[in-house]
Amino acid sequence: xxxxxxxxxxxxxxxxxxxxxxxxxxxxxxxxxxxxxxxxxxxxxxxxxxxxxxxxxxxxx
Amino acid sequence: xxxxxxxxxxxxxxxxxxxxxxxxxxxxxxxxxxxxxxxxxxxxxxxxxxxxxxxxxxxxxxxxxxxxxxxxxxxxxxxxxxxxxxxxxxxxxxxxxxxxxxxxxxxxxxxxxxxxxxxxxxxxxxxxxxxxxxxxxxxxxxxxxxxxxxxxxxxxxxxxxxxxxxxxxxxxxxxxxxxxxxxxxxxxxxxxxxxxxxxxxxxxxxxxxxxxxxxxxxxxxxxxxxxxxxxxxxxxxxxxxxxxxxxxxxxxxxxxxxxxxxxx
Numbered sequence: 001x002x003x004x005x006x007x008x009x010x011x012x013x014x015x016x017x018x019x020x021x022x023x024x025x026x027x028x029x030x031x032x033x034x035x036x037x038x039x040x041x042x043x044x045x046x047x048x049x050x051x052x053x054x055x056x057x058x059x060x061x
Numbered sequence: 062x063x064x065x066x067x068x069x070x071x072x073x074x075x076x077x078x079x080x081x082x083x084x085x086x087x088x089x090x091x092x093x094x095x096x097x098x099x100x101x102x103x104x105x106x107x108x109x110x111x112x113x114x115x116x117x118x119x120x121x122x123x124x125x126x127x128x129x130x131x132x133x134x135x136x137x138x139x140x141x142x143x144x145x146x147x148x149x150x151x152x153x154x155x156x157x158x159x160x161x162x163x164x165x166x167x168x169x170x171x172x173x174x175x176x177x178x179x180x181x182x183x184x185x186x187x188x189x190x191x192x193x194x195x196x197x198x199x200x201x202x203x204x205x206x207x208x209x210x211x212x213x214x215x216x217x218x219x220x221x222x223x224x225x226x227x228x229x230x231x232x233x234x235x236x237x238x239x240x241x242x243x244x245x246x247x248x249x250x251x252x253x254x255x256x257x258x259x260x261x262x263x264x265x266x267x268x269x270x271x272x273x274x275x276x277x278x279x280x281x282x283x284x285x286x287x288x289x290x291x292x293x294x295x296x297x298x299x300x301x302x303x304x305x306x307x308x309x310x311x312x313x314x315x316x317x318x319x320x321x322x323x324x325x
Contacts, residue, residue: 004128005124006190007125007190008125010126010129010186011125011129011186014132014133014183014186014187017179017182017183021175021178021179025171025172025175028171029294029298030294032298033301039302040301040304043308043309043312048308048309048311048312050308
């Protein structure tokens with residue numbers, strides 16, 4: 001590892017903080033997407049479809 | 062949301078962009094873009110971080126703390142770019158009432174808030190060793206804090222007006238009014254006395270050596286690719302949420318003997 005000098009704590013904290021926020025953002029985005037997909041799948045299981053939807057394009061999404 | 066169909070609405074310009082931005086068509090083409098964009102983001106971050114830590118010299122004034130700039134500047138760039146994107150989307154909502162413009166605004170707001178928070182946090186940690194203070198109420202920092210609060214306000218408004226067409230238009234107006242802050246952030250370093258550095262891009266070229274500009278540029282592109290990946294997924298999620306909400310509403314209406322429908 002390179003020597004970050006006397007201000008290493010500021011540099012490392014910056015990168016750790018940014019990494020935490022970005023990871024949380026990625027997780028939250030993936031989780032939200034998964035939740036809505038699951039919600040639609042449950043509705044479909046209950047026989048509730050969009051009017052315009054056919055079996056083939058349901059599978060695609 | 063009671064929106065008209067963008068494929069048949071005559072108020073929309075009937076061009077390829079309108080067709081591409083139709084929620085159904087958007088879902089089918091955008092799914093092919095997520096994996097390549099995510100891969101590009103990972104590659105760019107790998108190269109950018111390697112440059113940031115192992116292939117760039119310390120600055121002659123700031124020393125090693127220059128490395129904070131490689132995440133501070135990209136997140137500050139995104140904080141302003143995302144708001145500009147939201148303002149353009151707000152015009153799409155108000156002028157064409159395009160559902161994808163709504164989705165774009167809604168999906169971008171929390172991402173903008175997060176990147177602005179990173180910009181403020183890393184800026185404070187850069188300021189302490191460089192200027193001797195974590196915070197100064199000067200033009201650039203204060204206007205960026207205002208931007209962060211505006212993002213939070215817009216996220217709260219989206220949650221308040223969930224699924225309401227009129228609410229979407231109100232949020233679009235708020236978003237456009239808030240866009241006045243973007244030129245204030247950009248030119249604050251020229252208009253007022255500030256501790257903050259002026260823009261690195263000037264009319265007569267760049268104000269830094271290539272050894273520092275190279276990792277900075279790679280990290281800016283990496284952050285931008287990350288945003289577009291997350292935004293694309295976020296917009297898809299909003300379409301699915303809208304569909305699920307509409308289906309649930311229609312199902313309840315059908316049970317109660319009233320009619321309703323979905324549009325996307």
